Amino acid sequence: MKRFMIAIVAVFAIAAVQNxxxxxxxxxxxxxxxxxxxxKNILAGLNHKSLEVRCDYIQLxxxxxxxxxxxDFDYAIIPLMDKLKNEDQECIRIIAALALYEFQxxxxxxxxxxxxxxxxxxxxxxxxxxxxxxxxxxxxEQQQYVAExxxxx
Numbered sequence: 575m576k577r578f579m580i581a582i583v584a585v586f587a588i589a590a591v592q593n594x595x596x597x598x599x600x601x602x603x604x605x606x607x608x609x610x611x612x613x614k615n616i617l618a619g620l621n622h623k624s625l626e627v628r629c630d631y632i633q634l635x636x637x638x639x640x641x642x643x644x645x646d647f648d649y650a651i652i653p654l655m656d657k658l659k660n661e662d663q664e665c666i667r668i669i670a671a672l673a674l675y676e677f678q679x680x681x682x683x684x685x686x687x688x689x690x691x692x693x694x695x696x697x698x699x700x701x702x703x704x705x706x707x708x709x710x711x712x713x714x715e716q717q718q719y720v721a722e723x724x725x726x727x
Contacts, residue, residue: 601641612638613649620653625663632657632669639676651677655686668702675706684710 604612619631635650650673657670671690674683684707691703 604642604645609645616650617653620650620657625666628657628666629669632666632673635673636669636676639673648677648680651680651683655682658686658690664696664699667696667699671699671703671706675710678710678713 616631616635619627619634622628622631632654635647635654638645639647654670654673658667658674661667661670667690671687674680674687677683687703687706687710691700691707694700694703
């Protein structure tokens with residue numbers, strides 16, 4: 575029994591050492607070329623005809639802004655404001671408001687969310703925007719869950 579326990583401890587020790595040696599940075603820096611590809615694809619995806627694709631790209635903006643807070647994703651603010659104001663589907667308008675909330679230093683985004691909270695006809699969207707406006711300046715730190723994506727190239 576004692577040898578069995580020693581063997582189990584040895585296996586766990588080897589696994590722990592291997593994981594610490596192979597640990598990498600979760601979000602490696604983005605090259606300028608990759609940033610250009612991201613910008614091009616986001617702007618194209620926000621204008622896609624499919625509702626699901628537009629929602630996915632808005633969620634991608636949120637995820638990128640959380641994963642890379644120091645990078646400049648301000649090119650997405652105007653299209654998001656357009657989605658918040660002019661989109662027919664309420665679900666896209668709600669997620670666009672949430673994406674603008676992620677740009678906490680953007681005065682234009684906050685203004686768009688405030689105006690939507692005051693003047694929109696959808697009570698669901700108004701409640702959502704009012705909640706975002708109340709929390710805009712006093713945010714609490716939340717745990718960020720980030721997944722590592724490996725590209726085949």
